[in-house]
Amino acid sequence: MFVAILNQISPSTDDSNPVEISPSIEIFYPKISPTSYDFPSPPSGNGLPKGVAYIIGLITVAVIFVVAVYCAQRMKRAVVSELKAEVAQPMTSNAIQVWEVDAPKMEKFFIELAQENPVRFTAQQLFTFTENYNTMLGRGGFGSVYKGQFPNGVKIAVKVLNRGPDKSIEEQFMAEVGTIGRTYHINLVRLYGFCYDQFMSALVYEFMENGSLDKHLFSENQNLEWDKLHQIAVGTAKGIAYLHEECKQRIIHYDIKPGNVLLDENFAPKVADFGLAKLCNREDTHVTVTGYRGTPGYLAPEFMLKNFPITYKCDVYSFGILLFEIVGRRKNTNVSGSSDSLDWFPKQVWEEYEKGKLMELTVACGIEEKDRVNAERMAMVALWCAQDSPEMRPPMSAVVKMLEGGVEIMPPPKPFHYLFSVGTDVLKAPKTSGSGSGYTTSEGTNSYWYKETTPIMAKYEITMASI
Numbered sequence: 001m002f003v004a005i006l007n008q009i010s011p012s013t014d015d016s017n018p019v020e021i022s023p024s025i026e027i028f029y030p031k032i033s034p035t036s037y038d039f040p041s042p043p044s045g046n047g048l049p050k051g052v053a054y055i056i057g058l059i060t061v062a063v064i065f066v067v068a069v070y071c072a073q074r075m076k077r078a079v080v081s082e083l084k085a086e087v088a089q090p091m092t093s094n095a096i097q098v099w100e101v102d103a104p105k106m107e108k109f110f111i112e113l114a115q116e117n118p119v120r121f122t123a124q125q126l127f128t129f130t131e132n133y134n135t136m137l138g139r140g141g142f143g144s145v146y147k148g149q150f151p152n153g154v155k156i157a158v159k160v161l162n163r164g165p166d167k168s169i170e171e172q173f174m175a176e177v178g179t180i181g182r183t184y185h186i187n188l189v190r191l192y193g194f195c196y197d198q199f200m201s202a203l204v205y206e207f208m209e210n211g212s213l214d215k216h217l218f219s220e221n222q223n224l225e226w227d228k229l230h231q232i233a234v235g236t237a238k239g240i241a242y243l244h245e246e247c248k249q250r251i252i253h254y255d256i257k258p259g260n261v262l263l264d265e266n267f268a269p270k271v272a273d274f275g276l277a278k279l280c281n282r283e284d285t286h287v288t289v290t291g292y293r294g295t296p297g298y299l300a301p302e303f304m305l306k307n308f309p310i311t312y313k314c315d316v317y318s319f320g321i322l323l324f325e326i327v328g329r330r331k332n333t334n335v336s337g338s339s340d341s342l343d344w345f346p347k348q349v350w351e352e353y354e355k356g357k358l359m360e361l362t363v364a365c366g367i368e369e370k371d372r373v374n375a376e377r378m379a380m381v382a383l384w385c386a387q388d389s390p391e392m393r394p395p396m397s398a399v400v401k402m403l404e405g406g407v408e409i410m411p412p413p414k415p416f417h418y419l420f421s422v423g424t425d426v427l428k429a430p431k432t433s434g435s436g437s438g439y440t441t442s443e444g445t446n447s448y449w450y451k452e453t454t455p456i457m458a459k460y461e462i463t464m465a466s467i
Helices: 050-088 103-114 123-129 170-180 214-219 226-247 313-326 345-354 358-364 369-385 398-403 455-459
Strands: 002-004 017-020 025-029 135-140 141-150 155-163 191-196 201-206 250-252 261-263 268-271 279-281 331-334 340-346 407-409 450-452
Touching: 017 191, 025 155, 025 450, 123 141, 123 155, 123 201, 155 170, 170 201, 170 279, 201 398, 214 261, 226 250, 226 261, 226 268, 226 313, 226 369, 226 398, 313 345, 313 369, 313 398, 340 345, 345 358, 345 369, 369 398, 369 407, 398 450
Parallel strands: none
Antiparallel strands: 017 025, 135 141, 141 155, 155 201, 191 201, 250 279, 261 268, 331 340, 407 450
């Protein structure tokens, strides 16, 4: 408390200590004795019991903890909502919405990913898939093929192999699972899985709606247009090229023929039946083959000679024989009324080519004018593939280029010497002269089998010079 006294009032005589603030105002601070006020004394300890106070403290801490957790959850939800709004703003229509991941869909994806490798089925599952093997698709020396369906509606073909005392069926089973089971290509039939126990050996393949190529080539009702046959030839070549040149280990099929080219609902080709197939390292120049492999009429000539090295080029020869059948839309071998007269179409193609009448041959085969250029090109590729010497046959990647066009196919030498000669000399590659393009890989600008061209070069008949 202070007392303001105006300058007109006489000064006080007590011993207070004045403080002069201005000429006219003074403030006095009164002296207060320490004992002039009574402060409240502390509690005597007769309040709440200690147990009650302890419980109240715990409750207080618990309430504070609950409130803190609640506030943290609210804050977290607010931050996540804000992040969603910020992230979703600039995302394009094809971006993945990480905030809206469908967990069941992802699980389904992972299951399908695991099923990329062949699955081992039980005999009971195959019994269910095929409805007790109700629909047979075909039968052969290897066994029978039945139509089936997975629970998800995917159609399948189940090949049940015959069991016998010999080991050939077991070897065929291991060959198919060990080769096609580790590959995936659009032009190779897909192996979904297999079944193997003490009673059954079976392979589960994708179902091909339009069956095998031979049924469309050799039937009386030839409904396939030639343009579609050309696409089938290119697709088949791509499938074999994948086996030979793109797999980690080279796969030799050994049985290329129209019956082993299957067609899906769109007539896209897929190479099938790997029962004779064999894996080999890329650096191996040849493989050892025991026993007879392949189908008569499609076998490369080196199989007829004892101890002659077998290479992947045997598949190239078989594919060339298949091309002849596509061009002629007939089987290569026809026996006329006289048993001594043999009509072999590949030989006829060479004779017409040698006379410069290959185009006339395509006319005789009933090929329309718009398809005759591709048919003539296919016939020349077939002559290259069917060369006696394996070294003279082009690799399948070169075959694909030659069939697709855009390259100039070099004139093929005469094939089929092995039909008139005996001995291994006929299968040796002839020495190239210095004037011709050298024996190089198909990757170069010039190759032994074709020359690269451009549309302008083709239009003005410009050729690239050989060095």
